[in-house]
Amino acid sequence: MTASDFTPWPDELVKSYREQGWWQNQTLGALLRESAQRYGERIALVCGTRRWSYRELDERADQLATGFAQLGLRTGERLVVQLPNIAEFFAVCFGCYRLGLIPVLALPGHRRAEIAAFCQLAEAAAYVIPDRHDGYDYRLLARETRALAPCLRHVIVVGAAEEFVPLQSLYAKPLALPDQDPAAVALLQLSGGSTGTPKLIPRTHDDYLYSVRTSVNICGFDAATVYLAALPVAHNFPLSSPGTLGTLYSGGRIVLLTRPEPDAAFMLIAAEAVSHLALVPSLLLAWLERATSLRPPLGSLRLVQVGGASLAAEVAARIGPVFGCALQQVFGMAEGLVTYTRLDDDPDAVLETQGRPMSPGDEIRIVDDEDRVLADGETGHLLTRGPYTIRGYWRADEHNRKAFTVDGFYRTGDLVRRRADGSLQVMGRTKDQINRAGEKIAAAEVEQHLLSHPRVRNAALVAIPDERLGERSCAFVELAEPDSDEAPARIALGLKLHLRDHCGLAAHKIPDRIEFIDRLPLTAPGKIAKPQLRALALNLTR
Numbered sequence: 066m067t068a069s070d071f072t073p074w075p076d077e078l079v080k081s082y083r084e085q086g087w088w089q090n091q092t093l094g095a096l097l098r099e100s101a102q103r104y105g106e107r108i109a110l111v112c113g114t115r116r117w118s119y120r121e122l123d124e125r126a127d128q129l130a131t132g133f134a135q136l137g138l139r140t141g142e143r144l145v146v147q148l149p150n151i152a153e154f155f156a157v158c159f160g161c162y163r164l165g166l167i168p169v170l171a172l173p174g175h176r177r178a179e180i181a182a183f184c185q186l187a188e189a190a191a192y193v194i195p196d197r198h199d200g201y202d203y204r205l206l207a208r209e210t211r212a213l214a215p216c217l218r219h220v221i222v223v224g225a226a227e228e229f230v231p232l233q234s235l236y237a238k239p240l241a242l243p244d245q246d247p248a249a250v251a252l253l254q255l256s257g258g259s260t261g262t263p264k265l266i267p268r269t270h271d272d273y274l275y276s277v278r279t280s281v282n283i284c285g286f287d288a289a290t291v292y293l294a295a296l297p298v299a300h301n302f303p304l305s306s307p308g309t310l311g312t313l314y315s316g317g318r319i320v321l322l323t324r325p326e327p328d329a330a331f332m333l334i335a336a337e338a339v340s341h342l343a344l345v346p347s348l349l350l351a352w353l354e355r356a357t358s359l360r361p362p363l364g365s366l367r368l369v370q371v372g373g374a375s376l377a378a379e380v381a382a383r384i385g386p387v388f389g390c391a392l393q394q395v396f397g398m399a400e401g402l403v404t405y406t407r408l409d410d411d412p413d414a415v416l417e418t419q420g421r422p423m424s425p426g427d428e429i430r431i432v433d434d435e436d437r438v439l440a441d442g443e444t445g446h447l448l449t450r451g452p453y454t455i456r457g458y459w460r461a462d463e464h465n466r467k468a469f470t471v472d473g474f475y476r477t478g479d480l481v482r483r484r485a486d487g488s489l490q491v492m493g494r495t496k497d498q499i500n501r502a503g504e505k506i507a508a509a510e511v512e513q514h515l516l517s518h519p520r521v522r523n524a525a526l527v528a529i530p531d532e533r534l535g536e537r538s539c540a541f542v543e544l545a546e547p548d549s550d551e552a553p554a555r556i557a558l559g560l561k562l563h564l565r566d567h568c569g570l571a572a573h574k575i576p577d578r579i580e581f582i583d584r585l586p587l588t589a590p591g592k593i594a595k596p597q598l599r600a601l602a603l604n605l606t607r
């Protein structure tokens with residue numbers, strides 16, 4: 066790895082994080098080994114009709130690590146892993162950790178544009194996919210990606226592999242593997258992003274495990290926890306806050322939900338006696354509505370965590386009466402910082418705030434536009450650093466100079482205020498992003514793709530508030546030849562197809578609405594006036 070792959074914490078902080086026992090010199094591979102020794106035959110994973118014990122998951126990880134090595138993959142190399150909520154996700158990831166391969170955690174919804182970019186940026190040596198999922202054939206995507214990313218030496222398929230390598234063939238008789246370095250990068254998370262190119266987030270074993278263990282303590286996970294993984298398992302929230310890793314650390318059981326439909330979820334909750342789950346607000350809303358009419362038996366539920374996007378207090382207040390369990394608000398980011406409301410907080414704090422940072426090592430600065438620290442109660446930019454917040458994105462030196470202060474604080478792009486009790490409230494954001502049902506869309510990325518269409522002279526993407534999704538996207542487009550006879554709806558459809566088929570963008574990034582405009586409004590320095598466009602979009606939908 067080169068220096069800019071990963072920006073280390075300063076030496077004196079590393080020393081202090083170790084002295085305080087925050088970083089414990091353990092790898093993710095070792096965490097599973099320890100849990101397997103402790104919990105052996107207990108069930109770790111439920112995936113459809115399959116049940117894997119801790120011992121079985123541990124063995125599969127060793128077998129795959131060996132299989133990966135025999136395929137010629139080497140410690141420090143990257144694999145783009147794009148798997149849905151299936152047991153193999155865990156076998157593959159732990160196989161990677163054991164060999165020191167670095168998984169790039171892509172989401173099932175990503176398509177050619179995203180996957181090719183991840184492969185190129187990470188110089189990935191392999192790409193792991195399911196054969197099909199949710200009606201989509203990932204082998205087609207693999208063929209397209211291969212042509213764009215010559216660094217890929219292998220495509221590994223869960224299921225029918227066709228010309229690729231079947232994952233099944235990689236479960237090899239385990240050979241002894243060298244111990245991995247806990248200070249090394251364990252995995253690459255995806256950033257929500259606000260620029261035209263995706264950013265990868267290097268998380269080390271030390272820092273990630275610290276966040277998992279601390280989350281476990283705050284959220285009360287233990288060996289009796291049955292965690293329903295309803296969100297995509299690769300996402301930072303269900304992976305580490307405390308999520309599936311927290312469950313495996315605690316000796317609990319992970320129940321995998323392949324698609325987050327409420328009816329299937331309610332059946333699984335009842336059948337497996339699920340106690341904990343994590344949702345984004347849009348899913349929560351859909352589940353609450355369905356549960357209100359269906360009245361499913363949800364007596365096993367103890368805690369529903371909600372995060373990833375703003376949760377309205379009225380919606381939050383319905384969780385207790387409808388689900389019969391407690392709520393925890395979670396404000397987090399794949400870059401690091403996670404805040405939680407505590408299980409013993411006043412109801413007011415739980416309903417109205419996004420909680421407090423999980424670690425005493427989290428430093429929070431709320432500042433004005435000139436980086437001057439603001440008083441409690443004032444809304445400002447949230448900056449943070451600490452024992453599990455990255456100091457730099459993967460291979461992004463130039464962007465890092467903007468995204469981090471010189472003293473290493475990460476500029477989150479979120480606007481927050483702090484109450485006297487220390488709880489944070491998320492008030493908005495400054496990053497040019499759309500938070501659609503918890504999925505982050507970088508406006509610049511979609512705008513660039515729109516601009517690649519010959520009919521588009523200029524384009525801007527903004528968020529419109531949406532009752533169900535939280536936000537949806539609206540693209541304002543200036544046409545090169547605005548006087549065409551073609552119906553606007555047809556041109557809009559053409560642009561959407563261009564984004565999907567020509568650019569290969571994930572479905573959630575295709576604008577929900579496209580509006581044509583003669584001239585995009587500009588600010589004095591000549592930048593597109595997005596606040597004006599947001600107001601315009603709001604008016605159009607009224």
Ligand code: J2J
Nearest residue numbers: 257301302306372373374375395396397398399419491
């Ligand atoms: C408002 N905005 C929120 C919240 C995140 C736990 C929980 C969530 C994420 C996550 C995560 C919010 N209210 N409660 O990684 O471990 C917005 C903010 C934030 C961005 C990060 C975790 N919770 N957000 O959502 O990397 O804008 O992580 O900066 O996907 O989501 O997005 P992401």
